[in-house]
Amino acid sequence: MSVIDEFGLVKPNKLLVVIVPVSEVALVFRVKYRKVFRLEYPGLPIKKGETLALYGGGEIIVPADGVMPAMSFTFRSRTFPYPGAFDETDMFYIPKEWSDTIFHVHHHIKPAWIRVEIQIPPDNLQIAFQRDKISGGVDMPFGFKRGHIEVVHLPDVKIGFRFGNDTSVTVLTGDLMIIGEYNVELVLDPEVVFDAIVGKAPAYVYTYPTYKTGEYVLSKIKEVYGFEGFPIYPEYKKSEAINKYKEIISKIKR
Amino acid sequence: MARQLLTIIASTDGQNTSGQCKLYSSLFAVPADFIVVPLGMKLRIWQKRMTGAVDTEFKIEYTNDITPQFSGQEATWTTISVDKYLSSQGEVNIGLSKPIEVFGRTGREAIRVTWSQSTAGFATLELEVEITDED
Numbered sequence: 601m602s603v604i605d606e607f608g609l610v611k612p613n614k615l616l617v618v619i620v621p622v623s624e625v626a627l628v629f630r631v632k633y634r635k636v637f638r639l640e641y642p643g644l645p646i647k648k649g650e651t652l653a654l655y656g657g658g659e660i661i662v663p664a665d666g667v668m669p670a671m672s673f674t675f676r677s678r679t680f681p682y683p684g685a686f687d688e689t690d691m692f693y694i695p696k697e698w699s700d701t702i703f704h705v706h707h708h709i710k711p712a713w714i715r716v717e718i719q720i721p722p723d724n725l726q727i728a729f730q731r732d733k734i735s736g737g738v739d740m741p742f743g744f745k746r747g748h749i750e751v752v753h754l755p756d757v758k759i760g761f762r763f764g765n766d767t768s769v770t771v772l773t774g775d776l777m778i779i780g781e782y783n784v785e786l787v788l789d790p791e792v793v794f795d796a797i798v799g800k801a802p803a804y805v806y807t808y809p810t811y812k813t814g815e816y817v818l819s820k821i822k823e824v825y826g827f828e829g830f831p832i833y834p835e836y837k838k839s840e841a842i843n844k845y846k847e848i849i850s851k852i853k854r
Numbered sequence: 855m856a857r858q859l860l861t862i863i864a865s866t867d868g869q870n871t872s873g874q875c876k877l878y879s880s881l882f883a884v885p886a887d888f889i890v891v892p893l894g895m896k897l898r899i900w901q902k903r904m905t906g907a908v909d910t911e912f913k914i915e916y917t918n919d920i921t922p923q924f925s926g927q928e929a930t931w932t933t934i935s936v937d938k939y940l941s942s943q944g945e946v947n948i949g950l951s952k953p954i955e956v957f958g959r960t961g962r963e964a965i966r967v968t969w970s971q972s973t974a975g976f977a978t979l980e981l982e983v984e985i986t987d988e989d
Contacts, residue, residue: 656924667883671890711881712858713892713985741893741961746987747856766961768890768920770883 603804608706608750609636609780615787615796615803616702618752620821622814625829627754627821628796628803629702629784641775642666644709644763645678653739655766668714668765668773673738677722677760680775696756696824703753704780704806707761711771712747715764720810720817722760728811738764752806757820786825788852790845798835826852856895857986864967864979866910871974875912875967890920891985893961898953898984904937905945906977911938913968914981916956920964931966939977953984 603614610616616629643666646652651659652672660669682691692703709716715738719726727736727743736743744764751759765771787793795801810817822828827848833841864875876885891897904912914935923929935954939946956965967979 663883670886710858711860711985712856713895745856746892746895747858766890766892768888768964769877769879769881769886771881772883 601802603802607636607778607780609634609704609778610782610804615792615801616704616752616782616784617796617803617805618754619797619805619807619832620810620814620817620829621807622811623818623829624832625818625821626797626832627825627829628787628793629782630787631782631784632700633783635781637777637779637781639777639779641680641777644668644714644773644775645680645761646674646763646773655739655764663770666773667770668763669770670768671766673715673764673766674762675739677719677762679722679758679760690758692751692753693758694753694755696820698755699824700783700785701755702782702784703751704782705751705753706778707749707751708776708778709747709749709763710774710776713765713767714771714773715744715746715766716749717744717762718749718751718809719760719762720808721758724812724816726809726811732812738762750806752808754817754820755824757817788849790842790849793830793845794833794838794841797830797832800835855986855988857984857988859982859984862889862981862983864912864969864981866906866969866971866975866977868976869974871972872970873968875969875979877967888920888923888964888966890962890964891956891958893958895958895985895987897956897958897965898986899935899955899981900950900953900984901982902935902937902948902950903945903980904939904948904977905980906939906975907943908975908977909939909972910975910977911936911970912977912979913937913970914954915966915968917964917966918960919962921962923964929964934965937979 679690796803915931917929
């Protein structure tokens with residue numbers, strides 16, 4: 601039986617594994633309960649009068665809120681503002697004190713050809729080919745997705761978005777967000793943690809696309825959860841992993 | 855995988871007997887002159903519907919390099935579809951069992967629609983279009 605529902609969100613009482621690949625660590629959560637929202641966000645966070653970069657070089661001024669000019673891309677990261685949110689400039693930012701909360705969001709961007717990438721923290725390029733030799737992103741031929749992107753927001757971790765429109769058409773944009781607001785508990789049973797990380801226990805695995813700034817995410821994880829996550833071991837090193845996990849768990853202040 | 859369906863309306867200006875159609879869609883903030891196929895995606899035309907009151911020929915044209923157009927020059931256009939509408943008033947629907955497909959191999963490929971008429975008048979070509987990165 602799948603651990604996610606028809607929207608791609610983790611079902612209650614199922615496990616969510618969050619992997620920070622560059623640091624080779626993971627966190628395992630149990631979703632205790634959740635709220636699911638379907639939000640039609642009216643236009644990408646692009647404001648009338650601001651300047652966007654053009655694929656062919658140069659710049660262009662945005663003619664109206666949420667409108668993405670032809671052949672343009674956002675040079676700087678964006679977040680999604682929402683009035684009344686904890687941080688009104690970023691509706692998915694939650695403070696480190698909210699350690700029992702996680703947002704799991706599927707962004708369905710319109711038109712579906714819009715390029716999208718995420719940056720953690722904002723304005724830090726994450727995608728690179730041949731180690732750090734060639735950077736990717738919405739302004740490059742690789743390093744982006746089109747139309748859909750999935751993001752897990754941990755407390756106090758700032759995530760930015762960049763967008764690109766590589767057609768000759770100035771478009772009206774939108775973002776259908778399927779939002780899971782999870783109330784979670786950190787799983788601290790070494791056996792369950794190991795089984796979930798290596799794929800022996802049913803769990804939904806989300807891998808943070810942080811290939812350059814793992815230290816930032818690690819520092820936030822430590823502030824929020826009191827440790828830097830569980831190192832990832834291969835399946836054949838179970839006893840070594842379990843011992844390490846026991847040691848880590850014994851030191852966590854709760 | 856990304857997939858966007860949209861209806862594009864190409865219309866004559868009612869004053870000239872030939873020209874390049876402005877392209878309209880509910881997703882477009884302003885009418886477009888041509889549509890560049892995004893890199894790695896495909897533009898598919900599944901259905902065409904012509905309406906109007908005058909004898910009109912619509913052509914769908916393709917270029918594999920739109921770059922000259924951005925510097926005020928003319929790209930090299932090739933006709934990939936011709937629809938001649940000969941009624942005095944009415945409409946014609948053409949459903950395509952196999953779509954007209956244009957690949958965004960370099961991100962410089964584009965399509966446009968042109969018209970020609972014996973007498974100037976209003977006519978439209980409605981295109982049911984899919985832009986997708988699926989095979």
